[in-house]
Amino acid sequence: MENEIKNDGTDQTQNSEVVENMEVENMENDTPESGLEVSGNLNELSDDETSMERLMDLYEESFKRFEEGEVVTGKIISLDKDYVLVDIGYKSEGQIPIHEFKDEKGEVAAKVGDAVEVMVEWWDDEEEVVVLSKEKAEKIKVWDEIKKAYDDGGTVDGVITNRVKGGFSVDIGVQAFLPGSQADLRPIRNLDEMVGQSFTFKILKYNRKRSNIVLSRRVILEEEREAARAATLASIEEGKVMGGIVKNITEYGVFVDLGGVDGLLHITDISWGRVKHPSELFSVGDEITVKILSLDLEKERVSLGMKQLTPDPWSTAAQKYPVNSRITGKVVSLTDYGAFVELEEGIEGLIHVSEMSWTRKVRHPSKVVSVGEEVDAVVLDIKPESRRISLGMKQVVPNPWDVISEKYPVGTTIEGKIKNITDFGLFIGIDEGIDGLVHISDISWTKRIKHPSEIYKKGDVVQAVVLDIEKENERFSLGIKQMQTDPWETVGERYDVGKEITGTVTNITDFGIFVELEEGIEGLVHVSEISKEKIKNPGDKFNVGDMITAKVMNINSDERRIGLSIKRLDMEDDQSILSDYINKMGPATSTFGEILRENLQEKMNEDRNSN
Known part of the structure; x- marks a missing residue:
């Protein structure tokens, strides 16, 4: 140190002499030109005495020895690759390892002339070297600030450096511990998100000897929340619009x-429209604007609304969606009975399954939309007071039943594919969505059909005649047998009454036997017309498939019936035989012939009456 006064072991007397010599020199140098008068008056020398005291203080301070562990302020006087020399006002400079001045990038953050707080670590009397530490001085200062913050109820700032068991490690100048329960007001789902963030903390407790510090962020948040709560309760009121955080x-x-x-x-107060789950619209931490719907300050219950910030769309729905107007909407929900369509946010209409198609029987709306x-x-009906709108999809296109009768008038022959077969008939595709029914009774004029599948199968292409169209009931009746003339219309021409015919037994019943005269044309021989003898069971005499000969007794084309008789044919044969016998015998006594004819005539009358 320049002009340094070294302690060379001389006693206090020698030091006093040096001081006196310095005083004499100073007094001799003072001249009238300098503005000082030399006087024997001690009062006039008071300024010089003060200067001497100051000088003595400086001299004594040069021999002052700081306590180890004491923090002092010094000035950097030089830097080299290993040490930084700091003048702390002692007879020799103190040195600090250069690494204590390097930043994260390894660059030295110091220059000559900078003031720096250092701690005296130890003295090397032999080498007359003072070892100093900048880092330890900073830590001592931090601990002082920690004590002050703890005593005064203040706070400290720090950075969460990493997670540890039970919480976090926090850098506040020294390492401190933040319990997980003290990190926030609520349990934190992702603790890693907090690492690297800076916060303000309260000191719950500390122990300097053990370097143990416990922090809390929750205490600060609770204080802030309580202050905010008091302010909110003082200003909150029903109808007020205010911001909040999810x-x-x-x-x-x-x-x-x-x-x-x-x-x-509440989910019902989020939107005028449909909300399946609030998470579709919000995330924790979102800032939103809400309206106070109701509040109970005693129970601290507050009901909020968002949709109330905008007008109710149903208030103008009747004007926007009048009956018969055409709309476009998005299907938002399906039920067994229909589909709900959103016209705009907050307004939905229902398309009932019956209003989805003119021609199809829709069992579930998912088959269509x-x-x-x-x-x-198309809007079919609207009731704003009930918040209901009835919609129709089929009304968007013309009803095919309105034009089907013009396109296919009664008597028209059509060709189509069998789409379905049931017990009662065939369904034939006519136009898209329109099927015609051929009833089982209209398949054939003559055949007895137990089930249509005996003759047809699904997918067969058939021709049929349009019999009837009922627009109101959406029925389209077809006939296959009508493609040909009804054979019963001319049966009387082919089978005269009294004509002898031959046929096959097709069915035997208690009341008679059925005989097929031609395909589809059958006659009935009643049990009373089978024989002159009384027959109880026709099956005793005939079998299905037997060929028989009978006489046509009567024909009823309207009821499709032909009456046959075997007995009458046999009686005619008997009468013919008798006539031949009489003719061969020649004239007979009138008495015998008359008697025979009378008996025969009576027998025929009895048989006729019995029928």
Whole structure:
């Protein structure tokens, strides 16, 4: 050190002499020109005495020895590759390892002339070297600040450096511990998100000897929340619009922090439209604007609304969607009875399954539409007071039943593919969505059909005649047998009454036997017309498939009946035999012939009456 006064072991007397000599020199140098008068008066020398005292203080300070562990302020006087030399006002400079001045990049953050706080680590009397530490001085200062913050109820700032068991390690100048339960007001789902963030903390307790410090962020947050809560409760009122932060999300709504006071935004008050789950619209931490619907300050219950910030769309729905107007909407939901279509946010209409198609019988709306699909529809009815709109899809296109009778008038021959076969008939595709029914009774004029599948199968192409169209009941009747003339219309021409015919027994019953005269044409021989003898069971005499000869007794084309008789044919044969016998015998006595004819005539009359 320049002009340094070294302690060379001389006693106090020698030091006094040096001081006196310095004083004499100073007094001799003072001249009238310098503005000082030399006087024997001691009072006039008071300024010089003060200067001497100051000089003595400086001299004594040069021999002052700081305590080890004491923090002092010094000035950097030089830097080399290993050490930084710091003047702390002692007879020799102190040195600090250069690494204590390097930053994260390894660069030295110091220059000559900078003031720096250092701690005296130890003295090397032999080498007359003072070992100093900048880092330890900073730590001592930190501990002093920690003590002050703890005593005064203050706070400290720090950075969470990493996770440890039970919480976090925090750098506040020294390492401190933040328990997980003290990190926030609520349990933290992802603890790693907090690492690297800076926060303000309260000191719960510390032990300097053990270097143990326990911090809390939750205490600060609770104080802030309580202050915000008091302010919120003082200003909150029904109808007020205010901002909040989404705190929690449930299936029935969203809890919003209004500033120390939580309110519930119920799912039904989020939007005029359909909301399946609040998580579709919100995330924890979102800032939203809500309206106070109701509040109970005693129970601290606050009901919130978002949809109330906009007008109810149903208030103008009747004007926007009049009956018969055409709309386009998105299918948002399907039920067994129909599909709900969103016309705009908050307004949905129902398309009933019966209003989805003119021709198809829709069992479930999923067969026609799907969720998310855009559809065109017509407004059938609207009731804003009930918040209901009835829609129709089929009304968007013309009703095919309105033109079907013009396209296919009665008597028209059509050709189509069999789409379905039932017990009662065939369904034939006519136009898209329109099927015609051929009833089982209209398949054949003559055949007895137990089931249509005996003759046809699904997919067969057939021709039929349009018999009837009922637009109101949406029925289209067809006939296959009508493609040909009814054979019963001319049966009287082919089978005269009294004509002898031959046929095959097709069925035997208690009341007679059925005989097929031609394909589809049958006659009945009643049990009383089978024989002159009384027959109880026709099956005793005939079998199905037997060929018989009978006489046509009567024909009823309207009722499709032909009456046959075997007995009459046999009686005619008997009468013919008798006539031949009489003719061969020649003239007979009148008495015998008359008697025979009378008996025969009576017998025939009896038989005729019995029928």
